[in-house]
Amino acid sequence: MASRFAAIALGHVAREYPHKADHVFNGPQDIGPHRTHHPIFFGSFDWHSCVHGYWTLATCLRLHPDIPQAPAIRALFDDSFTTAKVEAERAYLDRPGSAGFERPYGWAWLLMLAAELSRHDGPWAANITPLARAFADRFKAFLPKATYPLRAGVHSNTAFALRLAVDYAETCGDPALAELARRTAIGWYRGDAGCQAWEPSGDEFLSPALMEAECLRRMLPAAEFSVWFGRFLPDIDQRLPATLFTPATVSDRSDGKIAHLDGLNLSRAWCWRGIAQATGSDVAREAAETHLASALPHVAGDYMGEHWLASFALLALLA
Template identity: 45%
Template sequence: MKTRLLIALPLLTGLAACNFSSEDKGAQPAADEPTAAQSPRVEDSMTKMEADNQAQRFARLALDCVNKQYPNKISHVLNGPNDVQSPQQLHPAFFGCYDWHSSVHGHWLLARLWGQDKLGAMGPDAEAALERSLTAENIQAEAKYLMGEGRNSFERPYGMAWFLQLYAELEEIAARGGPKGEKAAQLVQNLKPLESVILNKLKDWLPKLAYPIREGTHNQTAFAFSLMLDYAQEHGDAGLAKMVKDKAIEFYGDDENCPIGYEPSGEDFLSPCLEEADLMRRVLPRDKYRVWLTAFLPGIPSDGSTDWLEVGEVRDPTDGKLVHLDGLNLSRAWALRGIASALPPGDTRRAALLATANKHAEAGLKNVSGKNYSGGHWLASFATYLTTGRGIRDGATDVEKTGSITPVDKAPAAMPSGKLAPAAKGKAQ
């Protein structure tokens, strides 16, 4: 018998939020009605100059740290005295920005904004930083490190998934051609040895993973699966896409009543509930996703209100753990927009999703600065992922735009029973 976890959520309007008829299942946006991605956002009120200045500010934070070796937090297995080395000796490509994964997504930030021509006079600096770090020699050393004894779980899944995003970003730039495309193509070629190692490790790990990881930090599977799936579909790796989709359906396909009232945990930078919902809109066709979302987050308001999800509060931005909540506000914003992008215009939940996304985006973006390195070494990457819409393809779900590699209606008829544990222990809001 299916067990449901029922959590009382104050201020939520329950199943009345759904309010859709059979006629609009899978409906496309009307020609005169904006998609979720086109709806007014915090960034939309900015002029192009202001937006470019914002992008350049984010890029400056990345440029200031991708070659900054100290302070540094390494996650390093010592197999002998020869393994006692500096961060740059261990990781000649990704030694900066305090830790390996932050360095990887700092390089992704530079690639993203450089490829989109948002950096103006800073463009050559970003290009030079990418070419300096991502040499064939440096990447070979990174690949050799990951293949070392006792390192199977190194940066798995978060850092590995961000590396795949970096690879996919450079591939997209290369596909556009031109001088930047030629440079990006060479960087892609340099990255291939590490891509191969990471793919082999992930494809070996996924079948062995028996349970989802529902925490709000690096080990969370939902966000990593989203990055991995986006890479797989953009890169054309049908095998990885099928593995991730099958695992997502196994882990999350029957989930109900996610305890969002328990969020956030004190050190979260990812929402367990919202990142799962943002993943599943990549996996399920629109009509099935709407039904799944109704069961999973039944209390999304239908009146456009935002008080159902409080913005995360950072009381000490110098504390490396507490400042995670600035990142939570940014990641919640992109997840909420992603969820809305999978709902048709007539769905009454969209207004609340988008308004709440804007509220979180505004709170998160104002705190992206280099004032404190505890946040300055990574928050700009989250801000760039949000403001450039990296996880949303032109406002359409991945299924709608590219077709589902593993359609849900071809999945096994009997899905595992939902075993939804609380996303984070704490006092319910």
């Protein structure tokens, strides 16, 4: 499976087109190929997918260093994670109009990548550190003024971003970010109860309900989380709300938005597995496996899903 995921990711992280840019044009000097602005993360249809494609490669390489793709991954990383290329990615953040670039989803994935690279020998982690610190600083500036959470099941979801950010903060030694992420998440979500789970929407790839639960599972002590979760979703033993136990139907995997629903099934599997471990719930464990089985066969086949789904499958499988 690691070899398969690595082959998928190698097939898109350096694929320059098609590409959907998150780019503010301040003048004609900003017109040009996106690779001039992003010498590392120019592939995979969009910047954030390229970042977590690299995370997929790094994770598979660490877990299974002898997969056939290992030499190609190491060569790619040696070429990509240089001080000059990292500085070019970091300098992009200084441009006028870039304050909201990839907030918060891309921020979180870049930190997740930096945390994974820190588990490898060699210069990759040290070289990417200035870019990681820049995004960590953006979280520290943004979270105190973010009065409300964003609960949509797409890139703006704040529970997902905080969940990844705290992994980086603990792994790479940023206690200030870890504390801020915890305090923010608990402030936003701790009072929630009786979740109605009005999902899925037609293009979600994150469960607003379960992502919130997974975020607090990561932030709270186990006993405290179990009490909170019992209030948040009090009827899961009756498999209610039923929508959370029913994998989403994906009617057209060539439609990039509809293909998000495969990601929803994978991210639900990830969240349900974490909930099952924290609570001992067999119902949660069964829901995880049902969702994983529904989506795992579809991580490749059409580029609209292929450029990102393996990362979410990997999150679920690692849970």
